[in-house]
Amino acid sequence: MGLFDALIGNASEVDLEDLGSELSPIMGDSETLNLAYKMVRDLFIFTNKRLILIDKQGMTGKKVSYHSIPYKSITHFEVETSGHFDMDAELKIWISGQKEPLVKELKAGTDVVGIQKTIANCALG
Numbered sequence: 001m002g003l004f005d006a007l008i009g010n011a012s013e014v015d016l017e018d019l020g021s022e023l024s025p026i027m028g029d030s031e032t033l034n035l036a037y038k039m040v041r042d043l044f045i046f047t048n049k050r051l052i053l054i055d056k057q058g059m060t061g062k063k064v065s066y067h068s069i070p071y072k073s074i075t076h077f078e079v080e081t082s083g084h085f086d087m088d089a090e091l092k093i094w095i096s097g098q099k100e101p102l103v104k105e106l107k108a109g110t111d112v113v114g115i116q117k118t119i120a121n122c123a124l125g
Contacts, residue, residue, distance in 0.1 A: 012107055014038045019045070026052070026066060034118050037106070044104060046118045051093070053102075069095055069102075071123040079116040091115060 014036040023033070028049060035046040041056040051074075053067040073096045080090040089112045092101040106112060 012038055013110065014043065019043075023052075034122070035111075035115060037104070037110070039104070046115075046122065048122060069093075071119075073097075074119065074123045077116075077119050077123070079112045081112050093119070 016033045016036060019033060019036055023045070027033075027047070030048075031050075032048045033045065034048060037044050041061050043052075043054040045052040045054065050071060051069040053065075053069070055065040055067070057063040057065060075094045075096050077094065078090075078092040078101075080092075082089045089106040089110055091104045091106060091112070094101045106115070
């Protein structure tokens with residue numbers, strides 16, 4: 001991920017093999033990684049059972065928040081692809097019980113079709 005992308009908050013895809021050992025302590029026994037994206041230090045990870053949002057806090061990043069969203073809690077979602085003038089794609093996920101969607105910016109070239117397919121396969125059964 002380039003410095004400019006990191007500064008403006010765009011997400012880039014992460015190699016799942018690199019995350020395997022880091023996430024194994026919080027993964028369920030039958031849970032597998034499908035996709036992962038990184039925004040500066042934070043991650044959002046799609047498993048076969050849930051969406052995990054990892055927020056590394058503070059200067060050192062030692063304090064970490066893990067927000068798990070079971071796919072059954074997703075009421076609807078939207079993926080907006082990039083265009084000629086707006087080079088970023090956007091992912092919006094509405095979660096049961098919340099008024100506002102969870103919004104993530106994705107840099108141009110991100111596999112937005114793959115993200116949409118992953119959510120559809122997991123959330124819709």
